[in-house]
Amino acid sequence: MTAVQVTSVSKSFRGGRRALDRVSLSIAQGEMVALIGASGSGKSTLLRHIAGLVGADRGEEPGRIEVFGAEIQSGGRISGHCRRLRADVGFVFQQFNLVGRLSVMTNVLLGSLGRIPAWRGTLGLFQNAEKHHAMEALHRVGIADFALQKASTLSGGQQQRAAIARTLVQKARLVLADEPIASLDPASATKVMETLATVNREDGITVVVSLHQVDYALRYCPRAIAMQAGRIVYDGPSTGLTPAFLADLYGSERPGSAPAADPGHPPLGPVGSAALAYLS
């Protein structure tokens, strides 16, 4: 069964910048896929489209996105069932996106919101089974000891694992992780990638992870999709990424094709060269 089916999706933001340019791809259930590309190439935009958080261009050729065979958006219109579909899709954000003032446990429990009756979720009346499930998820990602701490008091790597635990409680069958390790030190980054690989291997959860570090992509993801200026320029086994191709992917950015001074993103030069060093 295909987990994700993207057909000819384009997205232009105001100002005419084309963030996605007729993107099509298909990801089978159980795959672990790396999404790579220079800053501004459209990785986050693509993932957010798949989760139905943004609508694509209406355009002349209407793009479609299906998740597990159900349409999450088509021709720029987000499906009316998107709330139910989103429950199948866990999202892990670069900045963790936990609610800092709530406990780790509560944050993880919130994953069940899409599955339980709306009134019960709104009142925060979680049942014991759900709480046990949340605790179990925290054990699996190795942060059970912090369950009652405020989320904001955790380290970046721990918060990221809490975010993964939330997708487990959500019973997501697809996890989209947008640069989950970009703001982590190498040890935490490895832990987070290991956790993602474990849920992929043991639970058969499909994982799509956007990465700046090509070495991590090679180590954990059998398949890689490379983007450049909103287009898919490579889709295949990650072992097929040649140093020359990567140099082109990260090096030949046209000036102005990426936000030049975006403080939110680390400069790509060193990352690209580290990846090349790893490859050579």
Place this chain on the structure above:
Amino acid sequence: MTTITRELPAHRHSNAWYLGWATILGLLVWSWEGAGMNPSLLLRYGGNVVSFGKGFFPPDFSDWRMFLEETAVTIKIAVWGTTLAIVCSVPLGILCSENMVPWYVHQPVRRLMDVFRAINEMVYAMLFVVIVGLGPFAGVMALWVHTTGVLAKLFAEAVEASDPRPVEGIRATGATWLQEVVFGVVPQVLPLWISYSLYRFESNVRSATVLGLVGAGGIGQVLWEDVRGFYYAQTAAVMVFIIVAVSLIDFLSQRLRRVFQ
């Protein structure tokens, strides 16, 4: 050989500078007459001030039991007026926030809040005295409406300054809009909301002391009746009650606010 002279740059006021001062002076002169400015009255009736002042001393606390009860009524008016306003300001504040609702919701709600806020509590009190009759309930209604206008705006500002990322994190789990508000927005803004609410409670106690002037109950009504009846000794005692009560509430509320910062 040339000598280098270092002169300070000539400092000249621009025309706008003169114009600004001229406008301010003009405004003051123009307002003199309308405001009935007449300092000579103070001099001429200076004797009155002294005898008036003498009338205040010693303050007459013989009715202290009644003063205490009426002070309590004033505080009760503020408690209910503020509480009802907080309850209404939570949903209205969310509906005023441009990051939570589309413009065709937040624009009309904001204009409504502007109206609530633009009119002074005293004016509302006069209106509600006509509607619900003399007494404290008119005061509660007046504070309720005005404070809702103020708090909804402050609450909305806090919501608009909140971090959108946790909210999106919750949306991605398949949560409803209301659940996004409850779990994503409210935990972030709650400390500010509490602080604003306590601050408004303080100022509502102060406002409630004068609501009595239009017949909306409480210690203000006693004050008004004493002034009108020339009972200056009682008036002084009432003012002492007001000062003590307001200072006490201010002090307690400020301590409490610090806890939530």
